[in-house]
Amino acid sequence: MEMGFDEKEVIDALRVNNNQQNAACEWLLGDRRPSPEELDKGIDPESPLFQAILDNPVVQLGLTNPKTLLAFEDMLENPLNSTQWMNDPETGPVMLQISRIFQTLNRA
Structure with a gap:
């Protein structure tokens, strides 16, 4: 101000x-x-990105783990903690898949 x-x-x-x-x-x-x-507004549920994320089997399985939701919440509140969650054996594969999907669709 x-x-x-x-x-x-x-x-x-x-x-x-x-x-x-x-x-x-x-x-x-x-x-x-x-x-x-x-x-x-967030991601449009009709967008290719949203559909690709939800259609991914690794993401589908990961979303059943409460720790994954905790990871997303923590990363939103504390972006510097994202490395911790990316390296976590439970949440890392889900985060990595979402990141790959996002990067692939942004290059198209």
């Missing part, structure tokens, strides 16, 4: 960037992607 942005803009920037102040400042000064609205 000291830079002249209003409180709503600052709150949106911090929310989009997981409360990381430097990233929030860059977001405010840049193209503001993703927008708070895009963040709230």
